[in-house]
Amino acid sequence: MTPANSSPAADSLLRVRRFRWWEPLFWLLAFVAPFALPSHALIINEIAIVALFALSLDLILGYTGIVSLGHAAFFGLGGYAAALFAKHVMPDPLVGLAVGIAAAAVLGALASLTIMRGTDLTRLMVTLGVGLVMLELANKLDWLTGGADGLQGVVMGPLLGRFDFDLYGRTAAWYSLTVLVVFFLIARRIVQSPFGATLKAIRDNRLRAMAIGIPVTVKLAQVYTLAAALAGAAGALLTQTTGFASLDLFEFHRSADVMLILVIGGVGWLYGGILGAIGFKLLQDVISSVTPQYWTFWIGLFLVVLVLVGRERLFRPWNWFRK
Amino acid sequence: MLTILFDGVAYGMLLFILAVGLAVTMGLMNFINLAHGAFAMAGGYITVLLMQRLNVPFLVCLPLAFLGSALLGGVLERTLYRPLYHKSHLDQVLFSIGLVFMAVASVDYFVGSTQQIMQLPEWLKGRTEIGEGALMLGMGHYRLFIIAVCAALTVGLQYVLTKTRFGSRLRASVDDQRVAAGMGINVNIVFLSTFAFGSGLAGLGGALGAEVLGLDPSFPLKFMIYFLIVVAVGGTSSITGPLLAALLLGIADVAGKYYIPKLGAFIVYSLMIVILIWRPQGLFVRKGGK
Numbered sequence: 001m002t003p004a005n006s007s008p009a010a011d012s013l014l015r016v017r018r019f020r021w022w023e024p025l026f027w028l029l030a031f032v033a034p035f036a037l038p039s040h041a042l043i044i045n046e047i048a049i050v051a052l053f054a055l056s057l058d059l060i061l062g063y064t065g066i067v068s069l070g071h072a073a074f075f076g077l078g079g080y081a082a083a084l085f086a087k088h089v090m091p092d093p094l095v096g097l098a099v100g101i102a103a104a105a106v107l108g109a110l111a112s113l114t115i116m117r118g119t120d121l122t123r124l125m126v127t128l129g130v131g132l133v134m135l136e137l138a139n140k141l142d143w144l145t146g147g148a149d150g151l152q153g154v155v156m157g158p159l160l161g162r163f164d165f166d167l168y169g170r171t172a173a174w175y176s177l178t179v180l181v182v183f184f185l186i187a188r189r190i191v192q193s194p195f196g197a198t199l200k201a202i203r204d205n206r207l208r209a210m211a212i213g214i215p216v217t218v219k220l221a222q223v224y225t226l227a228a229a230l231a232g233a234a235g236a237l238l239t240q241t242t243g244f245a246s247l248d249l250f251e252f253h254r255s256a257d258v259m260l261i262l263v264i265g266g267v268g269w270l271y272g273g274i275l276g277a278i279g280f281k282l283l284q285d286v287i288s289s290v291t292p293q294y295w296t297f298w299i300g301l302f303l304v305v306l307v308l309v310g311r312e313r314l315f316r317p318w319n320w321f322r323k
Numbered sequence: 324m325l326t327i328l329f330d331g332v333a334y335g336m337l338l339f340i341l342a343v344g345l346a347v348t349m350g351l352m353n354f355i356n357l358a359h360g361a362f363a364m365a366g367g368y369i370t371v372l373l374m375q376r377l378n379v380p381f382l383v384c385l386p387l388a389f390l391g392s393a394l395l396g397g398v399l400e401r402t403l404y405r406p407l408y409h410k411s412h413l414d415q416v417l418f419s420i421g422l423v424f425m426a427v428a429s430v431d432y433f434v435g436s437t438q439q440i441m442q443l444p445e446w447l448k449g450r451t452e453i454g455e456g457a458l459m460l461g462m463g464h465y466r467l468f469i470i471a472v473c474a475a476l477t478v479g480l481q482y483v484l485t486k487t488r489f490g491s492r493l494r495a496s497v498d499d500q501r502v503a504a505g506m507g508i509n510v511n512i513v514f515l516s517t518f519a520f521g522s523g524l525a526g527l528g529g530a531l532g533a534e535v536l537g538l539d540p541s542f543p544l545k546f547m548i549y550f551l552i553v554v555a556v557g558g559t560s561s562i563t564g565p566l567l568a569a570l571l572l573g574i575a576d577v578a579g580k581y582y583i584p585k586l587g588a589f590i591v592y593s594l595m596i597v598i599l600i601w602r603p604q605g606l607f608v609r610k611g612g613k
Contacts (some may be wrong), residue, residue, distance in 0.1 A: 045460050100424070113600060114596060114600055117603040118599065124355065124416070124551075125599055126600065128548060129595050129599075130596065132548060133593060136586075136589040140585060140586065197588040221592045242404060252544060257418075262422075263565050269502070293431070293432075294428045296427060297424065297425050297428030300420075300422065300423070300424030300427075302416050302419065302421070303418065303424070306417070306421075307415075307418040
């Protein structure tokens with residue numbers, strides 16, 4: 001072993017990259033879950049999709065520091081692209097997934113032009129604007145998208161030509177979980193690479209990142225496209241497993257929800273989005289079974305308390321009395 | 324043609340009154356307050372409920388809407404907003420989205436989710452037409468009323484900001500809080516009253532606009548983007564910027580919906596994106612501003 005390899009810095013980098021003991025266990029549990037709880041396969045599927053969506057937002061919010069209020073644009077485009085492809089071209093899920101990812105990535109590359117300049121406020125506005133433009137497009141191009149009625153009659157073919165999507169959603173859950181795990185590993189690899197390090201440098205201080213020679217705009221465009229592709233994959237999974245695409249995919253509350261999910265779980269930590277998705281969906285399930293109509297009130301209250309108290313203190317009560 | 328222009332101006336003036344409070348909190352205090360529309364909704368509901376349930380005359384409702392929303396704004400500023408001035412923008416966004424969600428669900432719970440109908444007094448219902456053909460100018464009396472009220476408010480606002488002692492205190496507090504505090508200005512009081520006043524204006528705008536924009540619990544979400552556009556496009560260093568932006572937006576929106584209804588709000592959003600890519604700090608920024 002050369003001395004350079006055993007320096008403390010290299011050691012700590014290696015330690016970060018090592019898998020923790022609980023990680024394989026976590027994924028194993030996730031894959032066993034549809035077996036163990038067959039009646040909950042649908043919600044497991046949903047959680048996996050939302051987790052993938054949150055994972056993609058984490059890449060730009062947690063690791064690059066871009067506050068985006070329009071992430072649903074990519075989610076929705078991926079969803080519509082996959083649904084339209086299945087309806088008009090061919091029903092194979094994997095090809096459809098690729099189409100959804102590609103469509104969202106193209107939009108992400110274009111939209112990355114909007115996040116290069118300006119302040120947080122400007123970025124907030126243009127990302128929100130891109131989301132709304134997509135919503136308007138999906139609404140007005142009703143010959144293609146079905147407008148406000150949504151796109152009905154999306155029938156998926158069997159996965160890999162063998163596994164049919166059933167009503168109980170078990171195939172769907174495994175499909176979504178597999179896609180989630182694949183993209184999680186890719187995202188993990190990316191944030192631990194030198195590319196990920198440059199992203200964090202940009203997040204912490206953009207000016208300094210420029211000064212040490214990081215091509216900030218190029219990196220921003222790359223990570224935004226990547227995040228868009230992941231969000232597109234999540235949207236594609238949703239329309240493929242539900243067989244339905246509607247304007248709801250583009251709605252503002254989707255962008256807000258996914259941000260909330262990420263914040264619940266922890267920003268800048270890839271498992272944050274996944275844990276947040278589990279927490280959020282369970283919370284939603286419980287609250288909306290109590291007050292179906294007004295559950296947004298409690299989510300709002302939760303957000304306000306979360307910000308006022310601080311995430312650190314809310315989830316680690318033993319810190320309450322520590323200064 | 325002229326009618327569209329007129330309606331656009333009335334709409335723009337209304338947007339300006341609704342958004343100018345946001346220009347202050349967002350631009351001057353550097354707080355991203357997405358919940359601004361909730362104050363406007365409060366004003367709208369105060370007016371509608373007073374008129375429907377207690378038969379209060381319209382002209383009395385307007386100042387009440389202002390006071391009610393200002394009070395609400397003041398209380399919230401003191402209790403919830405102030406600790407967040409120095410938090411990150413992400414925290415502010417989450418917090419204000421949370422407030423919006425709560426406001427929407429509460430109104431839904433207490434008043435119901437149906438759209439509220441506003442009964443205008445008789446003298447505001449008519450319509451005057453001047454000229455003919457392509458140059459015909461049709462002026463709804465209510466829109467004329469809106470323009471008059473908003474113009475008066477704008478002039479008053481400009482006067483307060485530039486000519487009075489309070490205006491100079493506010494500008495001083497905004498430019499440098501520490502120095503202003505050192506000079507003996509009570510920055511907290513200045514910010515509190517400004518925030519309350521801005522919320523009050525939003526409430527007044529909501530009251531005036533309930534008939535034009537429609538009022539239902541989704542109001543804060545539906546119009547959030549419009550307020551934000553006004554502020555972001557107009558820049559936040561003066562009030563003429565947001566005014567011009569609001570007029571531009573009002574005219575573009577009304578004309579767009581009239582001539583190309585198929586595209587709807589698409590035009591406005593695209594226009595905003597293009598403007599913000601072109602000039603990220605807003606269209607009307609003074610040189611050397613922040």
